[in-house]
Amino acid sequence: MTMIPCRACKAEKPEDEFHRHTNTKNGRHPSCKECRKGERRAAYAEKRDTERTQMRAYYEANGDVIRQRSVEDKRRRRQDPAYV
Numbered sequence: 001m002t003m004i005p006c007r008a009c010k011a012e013k014p015e016d017e018f019h020r021h022t023n024t025k026n027g028r029h030p031s032c033k034e035c036r037k038g039e040r041r042a043a044y045a046e047k048r049d050t051e052r053t054q055m056r057a058y059y060e061a062n063g064d065v066i067r068q069r070s071v072e073d074k075r076r077r078r079q080d081p082a083y084v
Contacts, residue, residue: 004028008035 002015007030018028029036059066076083
């Protein structure tokens, strides 16, 4: 297995410790999964109020469609346990 250096923590890690990313030369994201999780959490914490406002507005505008899709998915799961 190929070892790749993480750009954030600088540690050499196996290829499967990185998310796939088709736009890079080696096909993997430059940050490892663990560092990327930290980056995403920090970014969300900074924009938390804005994102919550946007999610709430989307749900208010599309609530009927979202609820209907949820009902259909639940019905499909009950009928076909292999449905994921």
